[in-house]
Amino acid sequence: MKYTNPVILSDYSDPDVIRVGDDFFMVASSFNHVPGVPVLHSKNLVEWRLVNYVLNEIPFEGFDKVQHGKGAWAPSIRYHDGMFYCLIPFPDEGIFVSETDNPFGEWSPLRPLLEGKGFEDPCPIWDNGRCYVVFAFAKSRAGFNSELAVFETDELLTKRAYSYKKIYDGHDISPNIEGPKFLKRGGYYYISAPAGGVANGWQVALRSRNIYGPYETKIIQVQGDSDINGPHQGAIVDLDDYGDKWAFLHFQDMGAFGRVVHLQPVTWVNGWPLCGKLSDNNLPGTPVLEGDYPVDIGTGFNIDPNDEFDGGLSLVWQNPANFDENWCEMKKGLKLNCVPYNSRSIGDMPQLFLQKVQYTNFTVKTKCKLNLVNDDDETGFIMFGKSYAYICVVRRNGQNYLEIRKGTIGGAADETLCQSQPYDEPYVTFQLSARYEDRNKLTYRFTFGGSAFTHKFYAERGVWTGAKMGIYARSEENTGGSATFKFFRVTCTDNRHKN
Numbered sequence: 241m242k243y244t245n246p247v248i249l250s251d252y253s254d255p256d257v258i259r260v261g262d263d264f265f266m267v268a269s270s271f272n273h274v275p276g277v278p279v280l281h282s283k284n285l286v287e288w289r290l291v292n293y294v295l296n297e298i299p300f301e302g303f304d305k306v307q308h309g310k311g312a313w314a315p316s317i318r319y320h321d322g323m324f325y326c327l328i329p330f331p332d333e334g335i336f337v338s339e340t341d342n343p344f345g346e347w348s349p350l351r352p353l354l355e356g357k358g359f360e361d362p363c364p365i366w367d368n369g370r371c372y373v374v375f376a377f378a379k380s381r382a383g384f385n386s387e388l389a390v391f392e393t394d395e396l397l398t399k400r401a402y403s404y405k406k407i408y409d410g411h412d413i414s415p416n417i418e419g420p421k422f423l424k425r426g427g428y429y430y431i432s433a434p435a436g437g438v439a440n441g442w443q444v445a446l447r448s449r450n451i452y453g454p455y456e457t458k459i460i461q462v463q464g465d466s467d468i469n470g471p472h473q474g475a476i477v478d479l480d481d482y483g484d485k486w487a488f489l490h491f492q493d494m495g496a497f498g499r500v501v502h503l504q505p506v507t508w509v510n511g512w513p514l515c516g517k518l519s520d521n522n523l524p525g526t527p528v529l530e531g532d533y534p535v536d537i538g539t540g541f542n543i544d545p546n547d548e549f550d551g552g553l554s555l556v557w558q559n560p561a562n563f564d565e566n567w568c569e570m571k572k573g574l575k576l577n578c579v580p581y582n583s584r585s586i587g588d589m590p591q592l593f594l595q596k597v598q599y600t601n602f603t604v605k606t607k608c609k610l611n612l613v614n615d616d617d618e619t620g621f622i623m624f625g626k627s628y629a630y631i632c633v634v635r636r637n638g639q640n641y642l643e644i645r646k647g648t649i650g651g652a653a654d655e656t657l658c659q660s661q662p663y664d665e666p667y668v669t670f671q672l673s674a675r676y677e678d679r680n681k682l683t684y685r686f687t688f689g690g691s692a693f694t695h696k697f698y699a700e701r702g703v704w705t706g707a708k709m710g711i712y713a714r715s716e717e718n719t720g721g722s723a724t725f726k727f728f729r730v731t732c733t734d735n736r737h738k739n
Contacts, residue, residue, distance in 0.1 A: 241533040243286040243503065245468070247489075250543060250598045251498020251706035252278065254314030254419060256363070257285070257475040257489050260324075264477070265317055265343050266489070266501075267294065267326055271704050272311040273558040273594070274298060277328055279317075279343055282541060284533050285477075285487055285503055289541040290555045294326045294338050294347045297562040306560045306588045308649060309703035313378075314419055314473060316363040317343075320371075325397055327353070327362040331378045335362045337397045354391055354401045358382025361473075364397070365422035365429070365451075371395050372451050374407070374431055376418040386410045388420050388431065390452060407453045410435060414444050414457060419473035425483060426511060431455065434472045438493050441470055442524070445512055461488070461504070461515040464526030467679070468492050468502060471527050476506060476513055479534055487534045488515040492527075495680030496625060496699035497597055498706020504528060545598050545730040549574040557710075561590035568593075571724065573609070576713035578617045578721035584653030586712070587628065594624055594710035597699075600676035601733040606711060607669045608633075609724040612640055616716040619723030621670035623684055625700035625707040631670050631688045633663055635721070640664065644686060644693055649703070657695060672709070674699070676734075682707060 252268040264285055270276040275293035282288045297303070298311050315328040326338045326347065334355035338347040353362070353373065358381035364373045371393050379385040391404040410417035414435040421432045431446040442462045446455035461471055474490030486506035491499040504516045504527060516525030547554040553574065559567075568576050574593075581589050606621055612635040620632030629646040642661045647654035671687040682699035685692070699707040713723045 241536060241538060242530055243533055244530045245502045245528065246492065246500040247286050247503045248288055248501035248543070249497070249600065250500060251596045252280070252501050253491055253499035253704070254361075254473045255475060255489050255491060255501050256314070256316045256421065257477045258317050258319055259477055259479065260319045265324070267315045267317045269314050269704070270295075270312045270558070271309055272298070272303065272307045273560055273705070274303075274311075274562055275558060276312045277315050277326060278555075280543075281343075283539045284535040284537055285489065286533050287539050287541040288543065290543050291344050292347075293555070294328065295350075298330075299350060300330065300333055304562050304564075304590070306590055308560075308588075314361045316361075316421065318364055320366050321395075325364065327364060327373065329360045329362055329375065331360060331381050332357055335359050335373070335375060339397070351398070352400055353393055353397065354404065361419045363421045364393075365424060366395060367424065367451065369395055371397060372422070373401075374420045374422050375404075376420055376433075386415050386417055388417060388433070405452055408446060408455050416441065417444065421475050423476060428511065430513070432460070432476050432488075432513070434470070434474075434490075438472050439469055441472055443471060443488075443490070443515060447511070458512050459524045460513055461490075461525045461527070466527045466529070468527035469679075471502065471504075472499070474501075476515070485534070486513060488513070494706070496682040496701050496707040497600065497679075498701070502527060503531070503534070505531060505534070543598060545595060545728075547574075547728045549725055549727060556595040557593050558595070559590060560592055560594065564591070567591045573724040573726045574711075575722050575724045576619065576711065578612070578619070578713045578715035578719055578723070580717050581714040582716040585647050585651055586622075586630070586654060586714070587647055587649035587651065589712065589714065591714065592622065592624065592710050592712045594708040597674075597682065597707055597709065598730070599674075599732040599734050600682075602674050603731045603733060604672040604674075604709060604729065605669060605731075606671075606728045607667060607726045608711075609667050609726065610640065610665075611722045611724070613721040614715070614719040617713075617719055617721035618715065619711070619713040621672070621686075621688075621709075621711050623672065623697065623699050623707060623709050625702045627700045629657075629686070629697045631686045631693070633668055633723075634660075636660075642668075642688060644688075644695075646697070658693065661691075
């Protein structure tokens with residue numbers, strides 16, 4: 241069976257992957273969005289399904305409000321002695337760990353391993369009854385980057401560390417090195433990591449016979465003549481118990497489409513893991529556009545963006561701040577209550593229900609029953625990023641009106657783009673059609689109330705995320721108004737992917 245890259249055409253940034261028996265598990269960044277740290281499952285590294293989240297909320301002060309770009313950065317997942325461990329860095333709080341014996345079930349509350357600002361991308365390794373954690377530094381908090389460090393904890397990851405040792409300085413040959421991942425093979429400790437930055441970087445591997453170094457360095461993958469910019473952060477994973485077959489999953493930044501996940505073959509040459517297509521065993525690999533399934537089975541796993549709202553809320557939905565039970569209930573659909581949010585800009589509104597973009601070309605349709613009872617009650621459908629646009633029904637002077645608006649995170653009041661139209665129907669159907677123009681351009685148009693709006697919008701990435709689409713309800717005070725969404729249906733119009 242053949243696969244085509246990317247294997248996940250959706251924003252699962254900073255993926256880390258492990259194999260446990262015949263199963264593969266992935267975690268990824270979620271930043272300020274909750275539930276946080278998605279857990280994905282696969283049997284073949286190509287077909288993935290979203291099965292869980294590590295965090296129900298971000299348990300630190302301030303995350304009841306929207307904190308763009310903060311929260312859970314690049315996590316790692318590892319399995320040791322019957323337990324799954326997820327190490328999660330929060331750039332303003334420190335490195336924390338959650339654990340479980342069942343990745344499909346409940347994860348433990350976070351406990352600290354190393355507290356402080358500026359720590360990112362932790363990954364553990366166990367050796368001779370000890371556990372070591374490698375991590376990098378975020379310049380925005382620590383004041384520097386391009387260096388890696390290690391601290392030691394106990395085997396069960398219960399002992400808090402109060403210091404660390406720097407083990408690698410990449411300023412000269414591996415600038416902006418980050419996202420380190422530990423593995424051990426053939427008597428060497430290896431650290432795989434991206435360097436050079438997200439847009440135009442490369443992959444390096446470090447190796448040493450001592451956990452604290454000194455480390456040799458080799459470039460193991462570059463963009464070459466491919467269209468895969470970066471290629472950036474990911475994980476090298478073994479495919480069998482004998483260590484002969486390996487694969488590499490990494491992300492590519494596609495702007496508004498997000499940081500999508502690619503799968504590469506790995507060839508060990510002279511003790512180095514070269515990733516992708518090799519033209520010369522002495523040179524780094526380059527990304528492949530397609531390949532054979534590394535595990536020759538099909539599962540049909542996928543990440544379904546559709547929700548009929550006929551049970552619990554689908555796992556694809558996240559909020560940009562900690563969830564409040566007053567926002568919604570499942571009652572003949574997804575009933576969104578018009579809870580107070582009185583800013584004229586919704587860039588920092590917490591009760592957005594958002595999901596990732598999953599295709600390059602697609603349409604969306606969502607139907608809503610209106611119960612807007614007082615002035616300023618409002619419900620709508622949004623394409624969200626640093627700049628955003630949305631269509632809505634708002635009540636003013638005892639009358640419902642249709643409007644289209646646009647705004648910018650951190651900007652002034654959102655701008656109304658067309659004259660408000662009175663709307664007297666009890667239901668409204670919001671629609672969007674999106675089209676791929678190039679790697680960084682997602683164009684879209686809105687349709688609502690049976691009328692097309694001819695303006696073309698360009699989606700824009702969020703803060704460290706791709707664009708997201710979603711729904712909401714709000715008012716300026718508690719009114720009892722609501723909007724009940726009956727379904728949210730996404731239809732892929734790509735030739736490459738079909739629902």
